[in-house]
Amino acid sequence: IRMKEVQGGGSEMLCVGFLRGINVGGKNKVSMEELKEMYAALGASKVKTVGNTGCVIYDSSECLFEPYVEKRLHKTFNMKISYTAIPFAYYQKALEEAPEWWGKNEEWRHNVLFLTHNYPVDKALQEIGETDPEYERIYCKYGMIFWSSAFKDRKAYNKTQYSKLAKKECYPYFTIRNYNMALKVLEKSKKLHKELSR
The missing domain is CATH 3.30.70.1280 (SP0830-like domains)
Incomplete structure (x- = not known):
């Protein structure tokens, strides 16, 4: 670019x-x-x-x-x-326009994910699958995926797509940073x- x-x-x-x-x-x-x-x-x-x-x-x-x-x-x-x-x-614009829920719920984990090797974002989102807003939320901007998911409540966490991410084909192509690091x-x-x- x-x-x-x-x-x-x-x-x-x-x-x-x-x-x-x-x-x-x-x-x-x-x-x-x-x-x-x-x-x-x-x-x-x-x-x-x-x-x-x-x-x-x-x-x-x-x-x-x-x-x-x-x-x-x-x-x-x-x-x-x-x-x-x-x-x-x-990067600046994406962070400034991040959804209001990202980083807010102290019981949840908040990350931003970046794809390497030009792995298609649409393909990754399709592999991640449908999410339940009761347990997690996803927002994408400039190829950056903002992802908040239940964490402290382990039963709720186990219902998230994030808990299954490591088994997805796209996982090796993600590099992840938490809210504070971002x-x-x-x-x-x-x-x-x-x-x-x-």
């Missing part, structure tokens, strides 16, 4: 990237410093990470092509890591965008 498709011209674009399954439970360890160096070597600038979570914010002439980045990730860290990225403009990424992205706009 080039900047002219988002902002109508110019040479640089702020992007938000997400790596799947790194630094989880002591497995698939990836150094954020090495990760930033790798992105810089790919031509990105102002590279920032959010914690140790695999969220990368960078400035570039385009959102770096996923297969190309994945090859460099494999070469750099010797592991297969799925990756996706979206322009900050889309907002942290937005906050850090907005700060960098402001710096770049000066």
